[in-house]
Amino acid sequence: MKRRAVVTGIGAVAPGGVGREAFWDLLSAGRTATRRISMFNPSAFRSQIAAEVDFDPRAAGLSAQDVRRMDRAAQFAVVSTREALADSGVELAGVDPGRVGVSIGSAVGCTMGLEQEYEVLSDGGRKWLVDHSYGVPHLYGYMVPSTLAAEVAYEVAAEGTVALISTGCTSGLDAVGHGMQLIEEGSADVVLAGATDAPLSPITSACFDAITATSPNNDDAAHASRPFDARRDGFVLGEGCAVLVLEDEEAARRRGAHIYARLSGFGARSNAFHMTGLKPDGREMAEAIRVALDGAELNASDVDYINAHGSGTKQNDRHETAAFKRALKQRAYEVPVSSIKSMVGHSLGAIGAIEVAACALALDRQVVPPTANLHHPDPECDLDYVPLVAREHRMDAVLSVGSGFGGFQSAMVLTRP
Structure with a gap:
């Protein structure tokens, strides 16, 4: 019988609320989470709005050391993974670690950590030759996008296929597709699949300003994202993460899991x-x-x-x-x-x-x-x-x-x- 991948757990850190139910409440109510950027002063930019996540990493269960080590995007991924696992009820202790996989997507990796560290190392951009001695011990991890997938693998002790998928704005869809294929081909029995990005930084705003892709409707941020509307004038940046627990359908049914979708x-x-x-x-x-x-x-x-x-x-x-x-x-x-x-x-x-x-x-x-x-x-x-x-x-x-x-x-x- 052909193996089929099913979703048995969902974790989300998204604009409008942390957690799967807060995310769904926002969507089903038709509320918007777009607003003026608060994470930095956006006054110099054409587009000054975004959909930010109200995220407190300590309140979300991360330790002070976790927060110091991980970029914001990695923090989102770990918190989402924990929620997805709890939702699925799968006991990874009973699964061969070599049969647990991770497929995480990201377009821009650890953007916020990199920009913050560059600002420190270059003394606010004043020094062309940066002084590496001011860098945090985990700076290399910020430079390598696969860090995001590795953090999820550490969290779940996955020893199977672990991959970072980066295909621009289809990264998340492609990462879930890769996880689906791992289940179907029999390479894994459980896959943590999803994607994370925390791109709300001056460098990202500058890049999209340069090609006028983002909305300049700063005076009405709540209504600036208007897909399919005749008055639309660009997209609104956001941040967030979703991680899904994928399993083989027959195995999920045998353990009585709630299956959201195939x-x-x-x-x-x-x-x-x-x-x-x-x-x-x-x-x-x-x-x-x-x-x-x-x-x-x-x-x-x-x-x-x-x-x-x-x-x-x-x-x-x-x-x-x-x-x-x-x-x-x-x-x-x-x-x-x-x-x-x-x-x-x-x-x-x-x-x-x-x-x-x-x-x-x-x-x-x-x-x-x-x-x-x-x-x-x-x-x-x-x-x-x-x-x-x-x-x-x-x-x-x-x-x-x-x-x-x-x-x-x-x-x-x-x-x-």
């Missing part, structure tokens, strides 16, 4: 076209959707909800709409579509895993999260984008997609167990 299909493609540009026909995303549906042994007519990338840029939203129509034909006009980035912002590499967590919860609770702030639909985006209010809806199969700088296009199908 990961039934995954597909990834590249447009080999442009670092930030997208072709208007959405062909590569449509192809990723086709591969994911084929893997799930489903047809377009079986899709009951689409969790869109929905970044809130004019280019992306039109590209995605075209991809849905190309892949799903008439079904694209019949199925609800929504973007949670309207509420939690765009946390770069982490968002794909956060969206998979949202899809698993949506399937489990049979509720479609809304697209907040969608008051003036773009005529070119003419699908059912579930504006403003969550919707109870029968779902057996959910499609989640991601699109990333560099031309990455990914799609995953989740089904009811």
Whole structure:
């Protein structure tokens, strides 16, 4: 019998609240967590808003030594992992450590730790030749993105496959897809899969300001993230993490685990076209959707909800709409579509895993999260984008997609167990 990967635990550190239930409460209520940046003075930047996590690492159970050693993104990952394990009820003590894997995604690694240390080592940028003697003992760890996956592996004593997936804004979706494949091929019995990014720093703001990708709607931060709205003017940065416990379905059933969803299909493609540009026909995303549906042994007519990338840029939203129509034909006009980035912002590499967590919860609770702030639909985006209010809806199969700088296009199908 073919092995199937299922989600048995969910942990989240997300804007609007720490923990899985706080995250779901925000989404189902259609609230936004976007606001003026408080983590540094953003006055010098074009876009001064973000979706921040109100996160106290000590209150979340990390020790003073943990906080000193780990970048904020790593802290998110460890706290999310602990919640996901507790939720799943899996006893790792009874699992061969060589059969426990980790697949963590991140687009920008330990950005905050690196920027803070550079500021110290360069004396606020005044010295071209930095003085390494001022660096913290863990500076090397900040420079190596795989540190994030290693911290999760240390937490769960995983001795199987441990990987850091970095594919831009599809990192989270791709990391969960990799974890799914480890279960299916028999390389692991339990995988901690997800993604984390804590990019809210001056260097990140400067980079996105330079290409005018982020929203300058600083006077109305709560409504600045407006996917599929005719007045949208860019995405809103965010931060956060989601980690899922993945297991083989038969093993999960034998131990009586609560199964949120089955990961039934995954597909990834590249447009080999442009670092930030997208072709208007959405062909590569449509192809990723086709591969994911084929893997799930489903047809377009079986899709009951689409969790869109929905970044809130004019280019992306039109590209995605075209991809849905190309892949799903008439079904694209019949199925609800929504973007949670309207509420939690765009946390770069982490968002794909956060969206998979949202899809698993949506399937489990049979509720479609809304697209907040969608008051003036773009005529070119003419699908059912579930504006403003969550919707109870029968779902057996959910499609989640991601699109990333560099031309990455990914799609995953989740089904009811």
